[in-house]
Amino acid sequence: MDLQIALKSAQRACQEARKIQLAHFGGLLRVSDKGIEGLVSEADVKSEEAIRKVLLEAFPEIPVYGEEEVFLGKDSQLQETSWVVDPLDGTTNFIYGLPIYCISIGLMVNGEVVLGVIDVPPWDRQYWAVKGRGSYLVKGLKSELKSSDAEKIQVSERKSISNAVLATGFHPGNKDSLKSQLQIFSKLVAESRAVRRAGAAALDLCLVAEGVFDAFWESDLKPWDVAAGSLIVKEAGGRVSNYKGEHFDIRDKSILAASPSLFDVVIQSTNF
Missing domain, CATH: 3.40.190.80 (D-Maltodextrin-Binding Protein; domain 2)
Structure with a gap:
């Protein structure tokens, strides 16, 4: 598998979900309660549908394990090679108008996560990593992401x-x-x-x-x-x-x- 192509596909899927979420933020029409699993809105469902469409078009052989489909009972088994998707992490914040939420797409191959993209629509940021290549952040997203737009990030060095x-x-x-x-x-x-x-x-x-x-x-x-x-x-x-x-x-x-x-x-x- 070409992980660079997979990365571009995940980023493109995030862009589609980002449009949906920014359009719905502050103007939701339908919110449901999943009980112990929390709340779900039409933005969650539409975002997952958009992400699923992009990923399956690019990699039809790799299943998409997404939060909303699992809740609906359409997909209950995480395969060793799967896209692992949270279309809207922070749904309660989103519903209540708190701009702290994100889109999370991971790719697991043979039981190991090898790629991750997390897009933060209200902050206009995107984080990503490919195994063995470091972690990166883009601030102020453009329609076409380029490697030159990204800055490498690292964890804190505070010792106390x-x-x-x-x-x-x-x-x-x-x-x-x-x-x-x-x-x-x-x-x-x-x-x-x-x-x-x-x-x-x-x-x-x-x-x-x-x-x-x-x-x-x-x-x-x-x-x-x-x-x-x-x-x-x-x-x-x-x-x-x-x-x-x-x-x-x-x-x-x-x-x-x-x-x-x-x-x-x-x-x-x-x-x-």
Whole structure:
């Protein structure tokens, strides 16, 4: 597989979803409640349809594992080689008019994520990584992305937890998990400069890769939440694992992503 062609296809799919989301932001007509999985709008559904169309036209042999199709029961099995798509990460923010949301597209080949693109429509930014080639950011998107438009990004080099800004998320539908998350939060908020809870895990991972956040942790996420972002962190020089410090798989129930200098400090709070 030509990963450069795959990258261009994922970026093109993001551009189509971006148009839909910017057109719908602040003017939604239909919002549904998926119960424990949260809210869904017509922007989520239309974005996934647009992404699916672009990706399948380019690579008809690779299935698209997307959040909304899974919820509708149309696709329940993550194949070892798949596109892994969250058409709109941060749906609650989007619905309530908070401009913190993104599009996440990862490509997994033989069980390993090899490509990730995360587009942030309200910030006019796009992050991407290809395995072995580093992580990049474009600010102020153009209709045709060029490699010269991108700047290479890397994780923070801060060494003291007292100077660190961390990020996390909570899943109120699972009370046991929420209790555990709050225990971790209470430890780290007392030790760090600050902890932020933005409500879009894929974007949180990008901000770790960019060096804005020093670490991100969360549990009860889905493969589409972390596929692209976990690779972007790794390619920016970060470390990614589950809460126990084990090799990270996008099907894991927890994730810790951090700069190498603070990874061991943060994991002392998540691995208990």
